[in-house]
Amino acid sequence: MTAETADQDNVGRDRIEYCILRAAEQVFSQYGYRGASLQAIADKAGLPKANILYYMGSKQALYVRLLNRMMSRWNAVLEDITPESDPGRVLSEFIRTKIVLGQRYPEGSKLFAAEILAGAPFLNKYLSGELREWVASRAAIIRQWSNQGKMDDLDPHLLIFLIWSATQHYAEYSAQVTGILGKEALEEADLESICQFLEQVIIKGCGVQRPDASLAAPR
Amino acid sequence: MTAETADQDNVGRDRIEYCILRAAEQVFSQYGYRGASLQAIADKAGLPKANILYYMGSKQALYVRLLNRMMSRWNAVLEDITPESDPGRVLSEFIRTKIVLGQRYPEGSKLFAAEILAGAPFLNKYLSGELREWVASRAAIIRQWSNQGKMDDLDPHLLIFLIWSATQHYAEYSAQVTGILGKEALEEADLESICQFLEQVIIKGCGVQRPDASLAAPR
DNA sequence: AACGATATTGACCGATCGGTCAAAACAATG
C-alpha cells in the first residue's frame, strides 16, 4: 500500500466488494453453493469473471464470507434476555425481530437455508459450537421462567425451534407463500398481521402470564 | 413389447427406476436442481450415466418426476376435515401426519424445500393452482370453526403456514436441529416430544375448545 | 516524464456438465 491514500482506496475497494457480495448472495441463495456459477455472479455484478476471483480469491472463500456476514446479522437477536425479563415481551420482540431480519435480508436467509439443506458442510462447526451455546443460554433462561410460573413448562429448545421455523418460513418460502396467497409480494400490512398472529398464538400457547398480574388491576 | 411377459419386464424396469429415483432424490435434495449432476446420481445408483438417461430421458424429466412423487405423498393430508370436525383432533392429526411424512421422506421434503428456495421454477403453477385451492378449502372450514366459537378468530392461512413451517423444520433443518441438540439423529422419543409440544402450543394458542365441553363433566 | 504498485481483463487450462450415439450384450420368438 502506498502511504496513506488508504481511505479513498478502501472506499473504492469496499464499493466493488459490496457489489460482488450482493450479486453473489442472490445467486448462491437461489441455486445453492454447487449450483451457483462464478460466471452468473459476475454477470449479475457487471464485472468480468476474473475480477470476482481477484477480489474474493475463490468461490469457496466468497461463499464462506457471505455465510459469516449473515451469521453476524443474526447475532444481535435475543441479546438482552434475562431471568427477570417479561416472557411475553421477549418472545414478542424475538418474533418481530426475526420477521424483520428475514424481510431485510431475504437472500441471506435463503442462503443459510440452502446451506442447512445441503447438510451444513460449512456451518456444522458453528451449529454445534457457537450457536449451540447461544441456544443453551437462552434455553436456560426460558427454563427459569417456567420454574417461576411465568409460563408453561415446555422444552425451551423446541420453543426456540418453533419461533425460528415459523418466522423464517416467510423469508425462505416466500415463493410458496405468495403463490398460495396470490400476491406479488408481502406488503407491510401482511407482515404486521403475521407478527400479530405469531405473537398471539405462541405467547398464548406457551401459557405466558401477564407480567404484573399481582400489581395491575385486572380489567 | 413381446406378447405378455409384460409383468416380469415391468417388475424389472420398476426396480431399476425405483433405484434411480431413490439415488436422484438424495442428490437433488442435497444440491438442488442445478447443483446436482447426473454423474453423481449414477454413481449413487451404481449405474453408468447413460443408463440414467435411457430410463429417465433427461435431467429435467427426472427432477419433475421426483417433485410429482413428493406432491402426491402429501395429498392424503387433511383429507377428512369437515366443519363438524373437532379442531383439536384435526390439528393434532395434521401436526403428527406432517411430522411423520417429514421423517419418512426426508430427502423428498428437502427436495421440495430446495425447489421453493430456487423460486419454485417448476412448481409455481402447482402452488398457485392446486395447492392454493387445497389451502382455500381447508381455510374455509377453519374459518367456520372460529365462527362456531370452537376456537379463536385467526387467519386460517397463517395457521396452516405455522403448522407447515413448524413441522417441516425437523425434516429440512435436520442438520441444524441435530447440531444444536448434539444428537446424531432424532429418535422416536424425540419425535414424540416434538409432536406433543407442537400440539400443545398450537392448539392452546388457537384457543381450541374441548369438543364436548357441554357434555363431559369438567375434572 | 518515469516508475512501481494495484486493477482489469481476455485468453486459456483441465475437469466436468447434460446429452447423443452406435456398438455390443442380452433376451425372447420363430
Next chain:
DNA sequence: CATTGTTTTGACCGATCGGTCAATATCGTT
C-alpha cells in the same frame, strides 16, 4: 440357429465449470 427388439455402456460432443496467468490499463508518488 437366425432374427428381432430391448438394455447396457464406453466413447464422444459442445458448453460450461472454477481457476490461472500474462498483458494491459490505471493510479499515486517522485
